[in-house]
Amino acid sequence: MEYEVVIGMEMHVELNTTSKMFCACPARFFGAEPNTQTCPTCLGMPGALPTLNRRAIEDTVLLGMALNCQINTHTFWERKSYWYPDLPKGYQITQYEYPMCHDGAIDLDVRDLSNGWNDVSYAKRVRIRRAHLEEDTGKLTHAGDVSLVDYNRSGVPLVEIVTEPDIFSAHEAYAYLSAIQDIVRYLGIGTADMEKGALRCEPNLSLRPRGSSAFGTKVEIKNLNSLRAVRDSIAFEIERQTALLNAGGRVRQVTLGWDDARGVTVEQRSKEDAHDYRYFPEPDLPPLDIDAAWLGEIRSRLIELPLDKARRYQSALGLSAYDAAVLTSDPAIAAWFERAAGPSPTPARVKAAANWISTDLFRLMKGGVALADVKVQPEQLGELIDLVDAKTVNISTARSVFEEMFASGQSAGAIVAAKGLGQINDVATLSTVVDGVLAASPSQVAQYRAGQEKLFGYFVGQAMKATQGKGNAQVLNTLLRRALGAASQT
Amino acid sequence: MLPDLSTLTVHAAREGLRSRAFSAVALTQAFLDRITALNPTLNAYLTVDADGALAMATAADARIVAGEDGPLLGVPIALKDVLVTRGVRTTAGSKILADYVPVWDATVVARLRAAGAVFLGKTNTDEFAMGSSTENSAFGVTRNPWAHDRVPGGSSGGSGAAVAAGLCCAALGTDTGGSVRLPAAFCGVTGLKNSYGRVSRYGLIAFGSSLDSIGILARDARDAASINAVIAGHDPQDATSLDAPVPDYTAALTGPDLRGLRIGVPREYFIEGIQPEVEAAVRAAIDGLVALGATCHEVSLPNTSLGLPVYYLIAPAEASANLARFDGVKYGLRIEGDGLESMMRETRGAGFGPEVKRRIMLGTYALSAGYHDAYYTRAQRARTLIKRDFDHAFEHVDVIASPVAPGTAFRIGEHVDDPLQMYLEDVFTINMNLAGICGVSVPCGLDSNRLPIGLQLMAPAFGEAIALRVADAYQRVTAHHLQRP
Ligand SMILES: [Zn+2]
Numbered sequence: 001m002e003y004e005v006v007i008g009m010e011m012h013v014e015l016n017t018t019s020k021m022f023c024a025c026p027a028r029f030f031g032a033e034p035n036t037q038t039c040p041t042c043l044g045m046p047g048a049l050p051t052l053n054r055r056a057i058e059d060t061v062l063l064g065m066a067l068n069c070q071i072n073t074h075t076f077w078e079r080k081s082y083w084y085p086d087l088p089k090g091y092q093i094t095q096y097e098y099p100m101c102h103d104g105a106i107d108l109d110v111r112d113l114s115n116g117w118n119d120v121s122y123a124k125r126v127r128i129r130r131a132h133l134e135e136d137t138g139k140l141t142h143a144g145d146v147s148l149v150d151y152n153r154s155g156v157p158l159v160e161i162v163t164e165p166d167i168f169s170a171h172e173a174y175a176y177l178s179a180i181q182d183i184v185r186y187l188g189i190g191t192a193d194m195e196k197g198a199l200r201c202e203p204n205l206s207l208r209p210r211g212s213s214a215f216g217t218k219v220e221i222k223n224l225n226s227l228r229a230v231r232d233s234i235a236f237e238i239e240r241q242t243a244l245l246n247a248g249g250r251v252r253q254v255t256l257g258w259d260d261a262r263g264v265t266v267e268q269r270s271k272e273d274a275h276d277y278r279y280f281p282e283p284d285l286p287p288l289d290i291d292a293a294w295l296g297e298i299r300s301r302l303i304e305l306p307l308d309k310a311r312r313y314q315s316a317l318g319l320s321a322y323d324a325a326v327l328t329s330d331p332a333i334a335a336w337f338e339r340a341a342g343p344s345p346t347p348a349r350v351k352a353a354a355n356w357i358s359t360d361l362f363r364l365m366k367g368g369v370a371l372a373d374v375k376v377q378p379e380q381l382g383e384l385i386d387l388v389d390a391k392t393v394n395i396s397t398a399r400s401v402f403e404e405m406f407a408s409g410q411s412a413g414a415i416v417a418a419k420g421l422g423q424i425n426d427v428a429t430l431s432t433v434v435d436g437v438l439a440a441s442p443s444q445v446a447q448y449r450a451g452q453e454k455l456f457g458y459f460v461g462q463a464m465k466a467t468q469g470k471g472n473a474q475v476l477n478t479l480l481r482r483a484l485g486a487a488s489q490t
Numbered sequence: 491m492l493p494d495l496s497t498l499t500v501h502a503a504r505e506g507l508r509s510r511a512f513s514a515v516a517l518t519q520a521f522l523d524r525i526t527a528l529n530p531t532l533n534a535y536l537t538v539d540a541d542g543a544l545a546m547a548t549a550a551d552a553r554i555v556a557g558e559d560g561p562l563l564g565v566p567i568a569l570k571d572v573l574v575t576r577g578v579r580t581t582a583g584s585k586i587l588a589d590y591v592p593v594w595d596a597t598v599v600a601r602l603r604a605a606g607a608v609f610l611g612k613t614n615t616d617e618f619a620m621g622s623s624t625e626n627s628a629f630g631v632t633r634n635p636w637a638h639d640r641v642p643g644g645s646s647g648g649s650g651a652a653v654a655a656g657l658c659c660a661a662l663g664t665d666t667g668g669s670v671r672l673p674a675a676f677c678g679v680t681g682l683k684n685s686y687g688r689v690s691r692y693g694l695i696a697f698g699s700s701l702d703s704i705g706i707l708a709r710d711a712r713d714a715a716s717i718n719a720v721i722a723g724h725d726p727q728d729a730t731s732l733d734a735p736v737p738d739y740t741a742a743l744t745g746p747d748l749r750g751l752r753i754g755v756p757r758e759y760f761i762e763g764i765q766p767e768v769e770a771a772v773r774a775a776i777d778g779l780v781a782l783g784a785t786c787h788e789v790s791l792p793n794t795s796l797g798l799p800v801y802y803l804i805a806p807a808e809a810s811a812n813l814a815r816f817d818g819v820k821y822g823l824r825i826e827g828d829g830l831e832s833m834m835r836e837t838r839g840a841g842f843g844p845e846v847k848r849r850i851m852l853g854t855y856a857l858s859a860g861y862h863d864a865y866y867t868r869a870q871r872a873r874t875l876i877k878r879d880f881d882h883a884f885e886h887v888d889v890i891a892s893p894v895a896p897g898t899a900f901r902i903g904e905h906v907d908d909p910l911q912m913y914l915e916d917v918f919t920i921n922m923n924l925a926g927i928c929g930v931s932v933p934c935g936l937d938s939n940r941l942p943i944g945l946q947l948m949a950p951a952f953g954e955a956i957a958l959r960v961a962d963a964y965q966r967v968t969a970h971h972l973q974r975p
């Protein structure tokens with residue numbers, strides 16, 4: 001039988017606010033010595049109380065707006081009680097009954113990346129059930145027969161995003177996750193780095209006979225540390241469950257862990273322990289009211305989102321889907337590109353800017369340079385493109401000029417002037433060069449005239465050499481053909 | 491020359507310090523000597539910090555010599571042991587925190603420290619402030635200075651006894667359901683219960699977070715006003731503290747003239763089962779206020795009887811979460827077990843006393859799936875009704891007068907096997923916590939056993955000034971508050 005998969009996604013996004021959600025400790029804890037970024041509040045010491053980080057609320061609402069959610073402007077905090085050593089208070093401050101954001105949707109362009117970029121892509125909408133703010137826990141590590149807890153992460157603001165079961169393939173799951181990742185980075189509210197745990201996701205999936213509307217038995221996958229792991233684990237589960245069902249087996253409701261090295265899912269525990277979280281309103285925090293002025297302030301931070309940008313680059317600027325995707329993958333790159341292309345650019349200029357960035361700039365940045373540290377400014381690339389257009393330099397000279405710009409931050413014009421790299425377009429000068437080349441190579445001239453036309457390249461090479469690569473190739477071509485042809489007539 | 495410590499008010503202490511009749515160090519040493527003599531019998535203090543107190547006194551003397559003045563500079567006071575104190579053991583009356591030394595000061599402690607007060611030590615309390623007698627303290631009961639076989643009331647019984655016995659000039663207590671007012675009544679001292687949000691709870695080891703308030707046990711309303719001026723006011727560390735100016739409490743004490751003041755007498759607070767001498771003393775006190783020019787009006791608080799059941803759902807529900815942090819992982823007692831979960835279980839099993847366990851179970855049950863709506867949610871709705879009763883009553887009267895408790899101090903052990911009887915001691919006090927309003931407990935006479943009786947004066951939320959004014963007026967024309975054991 002043919003089955004279709006139904007996937008719902010629960011994910012957690014760490015916000016990169018300066019301080020934690022309920023105390024003044026730094027929220028950026030990665031790499032810090034364990035338990036050095038803590039205080040009575042995030043350690044749950046007796047008598048400590050939470051205070052609200054307004055920025056975390058704003059970032060959550062902003063993300064909700066980007067996900068086209070309804071915003072609950074009157075909501076409150078709740079305590080979720082459970083026991084775990086990494087949860088210092090024995091309860092997590094979260095939202096339950098009234099999430100800050102709800103009933104939204106995100107649009108995706110889904111591509112099957114396994115077969116390259118030219119495969120079919122299609123538009124897709126995933127509904128967002130809710131997105132709310134809560135505090136992160138500490139981190140428990142088991143080392144032999146001891147367990148160690150690091151509370152640096154305790155209290156870091158975390159947005160939980162839950163989708164409706166609208167995802168129907170591993171590729172859609174991948175597209176959804178990378179879209180969320182792009183949005184979080186665009187809004188500048190988090191790194192969304194899965195490898196570092198700044199974005200965590202737990203897909204739940206079930207299979208059903210194609211065409212059926214009932215849901216099958218749900219499994220949940222945990223321990224996913226990359227986008228690829230999400231895609232691969234889902235693909236693996238679809239295959240495993242299809243085989244199981246076709247063999248007459250039954251899927252059990254379990255939580256699975258992804259073993260990345262072996263590329264398989266492993267059962268972690270059958271059925272979730274019947275948790276009773278005993279939610280009740282957090283008495284230490286007043287209800288949260290977001291008034292119209294505050295909401296407007298937050299809305300003003302909403303910028304053009306990556307998908308909209310990519311679609312605009314294709315429709316208005318005429319870029320290919322691939323170029324648009326590459327340039328919009330990072331908001332800084334997109335901004336850099338737009339500055340390099342300049343205001344109302346021609347299609348040729350757009351294409352040139354895109355090419356320079358995706359080939360030369362990215363190649364030079366491969367040494368581990370961040371865009372923020374790149375010395376060359378986008379407007380300087382624009383100037384270089386102008387110089388090529390005006391035939392002041394040829395393309396191969398431009399490449400080395402750009403390397404020079406990248407290394408020093410000097411302008412293209414300054415480098416060209418200082419090194420005398422300007423292209424020689426003057427016909428009289430180049431005629432002299434051509435005459436010299438022919439005079440110096442009498443035997444080659446004879447062979448060419450005897451019919452060995454492939455020697456033409458030799459003459460071009462000699463002429464370029466004589467001009468140190470600065471000769472206008474088109475002019476030289478014309479002059480050479482004329483000179484060689486003219487001689488044969490005599 | 492040193493004054494009589496057993497009657498020394500904060501104001502008198504300040505007068506003596508200001509005039510250099512005695513130094514803060516001498517005064518502190520005298521209190522420490524008295525504590526050494528009396529505390530073994532009374533068990534009012536769990537921790538006496540002699541070295542710390544003398545160091546603070548020395549610093550205060552230096553400030554006094556430098557010409558500094560202030561309402562509490564050099565004045566020895568005591569702190570209930572649920573307020574965290576930097577470097578000084580803070581037990582909350584529990585074995586689970588028997589050796590716990592906080593690394594920081596509660597906001598009230600920091601404010602008193604900055605004002606130059608001298609901390610003598612930490613006073614006994616029912617475990618996590620859960621109780622009405624201090625019999626639930628893991629470190630033994632505090633004895634009532636008026637009758638050593640009787641309880642001092644609770645949970646701030648150590649503070650009440652310390653003030654009554656002259657072991658400090660005044661003390662801080664906390665009040666979740668009557669825990670300042672009941673010991674004030676039982677020990678014959680003045681107790682101020684602040685409105686919810688008036689004083690920062692930051693550093694108060696939580697029992698019922700929506701009910702907890704910090705209060706004062708003192709010799710008279712005037713002292714309570716001076717201390718409250720130091721501790722009250724907004725604290726950014728407590729999101730539930732009111733961000734509004736604090737009235738001048740001392741200036742509010744305008745004298746014995748109460749003309750124009752309307753006193754409400756709630757019929758639901760004069761019920762069957764109330765000790766006749768208590769009712770008589772309270773009615774006489776109300777007459778005394780009328781004699782000062784106030785008018786008396788019967789009011790009704792029709793949902794009064796909901797208070798006890800509502801309180802014993804909401805407070806334990808909040809406590810069940812508040813006390814979850816005591817799991818042996820980060821601080822306090824740890825009993826190693828077979829793995830993490832067993833360690834937590836063993837630690838909590840050994841660390842908490844029976845009343846705390848009872849309330850954790852009660853609260854956990856009230857919040858459990860399937861019972862949540864029937865208990866917790868309904869209790870919250872009933873709480874609104876109780877609050878509304880007070881709102882309506884305060885549309886017609888300025889203060890409401892009642893007894894603090896149905897009887898006077900009971901015998902140690904009398905209610906130990908009957909938690910419900912014990913809970914009834916709070917029947918006149920807990921509704922104020924549910925409503926978040928404030929009030930004062932004032933001594934208004936002795937019963938035939940020579941045990942103090944307390945008059946409760948309730949005022950609207952953030953109406954501390956008027957409650958203190960009425961209490962002060964009463965104390966200007968009566969001597970009940972001057973009686974000593
Ligand atoms: Zn912290």
